[in-house]
Amino acid sequence: MYTQGLDGKIGPVREAETAEEKEREARFQARIDAEERIEPNDWMPEGYRRTLIRQISQHAHSEIVGMLPEGNWVTRAPTLRRKAILLAKIQDEAGHGLYLYSACETLGVERAELVEQLLAGKAKYSSIFNYPTLTWADVGMIGWLVDGAAIMNQVPLQRCSYGPYARAMVRICKEESFHQRQGYEIVMTLAQGTPEQRRMAQESLDRWWWPALMMFGPPDSDSVHTAQSMKWKIKRVTNDELRQKFVDVTVPQAERLGLRIPDPQLRWNPERGHYDFGPVPWDEFWRVIAGEGPCNRERLEQRRRAHEEGRWVREAALAHAEKRRLRDRAA
Amino acid sequence: MADKDWPLYEIFIRPRNGLAHRHVGSLHAPDGEMAIEMARDLYTRRGEGNSIWAVPAVAIAVSSPDDKASLFEPAEDKEYRYPTHYTIPSDVKNM
Numbered sequence A: 001m002y003t004q005g006l007d008g009k010i011g012p013v014r015e016a017e018t019a020e021e022k023e024r025e026a027r028f029q030a031r032i033d034a035e036e037r038i039e040p041n042d043w044m045p046e047g048y049r050r051t052l053i054r055q056i057s058q059h060a061h062s063e064i065v066g067m068l069p070e071g072n073w074v075t076r077a078p079t080l081r082r083k084a085i086l087l088a089k090i091q092d093e094a095g096h097g098l099y100l101y102s103a104c105e106t107l108g109v110e111r112a113e114l115v116e117q118l119l120a121g122k123a124k125y126s127s128i129f130n131y132p133t134l135t136w137a138d139v140g141m142i143g144w145l146v147d148g149a150a151i152m153n154q155v156p157l158q159r160c161s162y163g164p165y166a167r168a169m170v171r172i173c174k175e176e177s178f179h180q181r182q183g184y185e186i187v188m189t190l191a192q193g194t195p196e197q198r199r200m201a202q203e204s205l206d207r208w209w210w211p212a213l214m215m216f217g218p219p220d221s222d223s224v225h226t227a228q229s230m231k232w233k234i235k236r237v238t239n240d241e242l243r244q245k246f247v248d249v250t251v252p253q254a255e256r257l258g259l260r261i262p263d264p265q266l267r268w269n270p271e272r273g274h275y276d277f278g279p280v281p282w283d284e285f286w287r288v289i290a291g292e293g294p295c296n297r298e299r300l301e302q303r304r305r306a307h308e309e310g311r312w313v314r315e316a317a318l319a320h321a322e323k324r325r326l327r328d329r330a331a
Numbered sequence B: 001m002a003d004k005d006w007p008l009y010e011i012f013i014r015p016r017n018g019l020a021h022r023h024v025g026s027l028h029a030p031d032g033e034m035a036i037e038m039a040r041d042l043y044t045r046r047g048e049g050n051s052i053w054a055v056p057a058v059a060i061a062v063s064s065p066d067d068k069a070s071l072f073e074p075a076e077d078k079e080y081r082y083p084t085h086y087t088i089p090s091d092v093k094n095m
């Protein structure tokens, strides 16, 4: 999802050559195999470090950009209760972004550098946040489906081999459950409302269903780095396994609401014990990843503007702190 | 060019009186006072604590994993530091 393996490139990594280097790598793998956690100052292969930096920073960027589609509805939330809930949820997402930037910094990269990469359009974030929130139902749909998919992806990451990432995930997972439930409650309210409200809920589900399934990333057959990430226990469950699990738990939730999943091929397969579902429109996925989704440009522009407009605040706070430090020293 | 970031603070929170402060994570802040206000928003949104320490990360001395052997191995062969090392007849009570 937020770690959908969008960009497999981590640049050339020098392979272990000498016997000593190979021995060190074998020792590292043995620690991973023994379910030991790796901590910031421990030795780690360069590929492991770079894979983590890529994954954690993409995850962090996704949390930050993910605030934008929801922020679109804060001033138009239908009641004060919904507005307070939405604000609290968005604040949580900001927190998730910050926990993750912190975790990433323990790998020897600076947050400012990561933010710079995002603003320069050089970093990836989850494809899902390049879709617009056209109706209030979309806010509910994001909570139910997008946060639902996030939970599915993040729960196994709590056991990721890298300690700081795993710990950030524990905090995040504790908070996500509220996100999904408030979303489902919004959709349920609409689904039990007037015919117009029902239509709004259905129309929203029709737009979000496939993009939600894309959140788990390309099919296993197309994701080159899955095997290495699984071996390092950075990743615990494959994209396709997570996607299937998501479909299996979400279909009954939609049925309960009386909403129809927009997939004519969807049906329960008693032999497999899973739902079969139609082909995911991967062309659309790759287009969105390449920057041609409905809102890619808008999202980045909004982040850039926020960054620029906040610059004087960051500088003033630092100047104030410096002035006070000098004054305290003089006193 | 990336902007210069605020300094890094490590954040410790005491969940409630009677417990020690525990490391919860880090954040960037212009100074200690702001670090505490930001830690409030970042790490205690759901009543996770009642006291915050914000420590400049540069002020923390850290042991190196390379010194693990010299620092911690000496403790491993000193069985006599544990009560189970001693054989006391079972009819001796309250010990």
Ligand SMILES: [Fe+2]
Pocket (backbone or CB within 6 Å): A063, A092, A093, A096, A150, A172
């Ligand atoms: Fe989140």
Ligand SMILES: [Fe+2]
Pocket (backbone or CB within 6 Å): A093, A147, A150, A176, A179
């Ligand atoms: Fe969330």
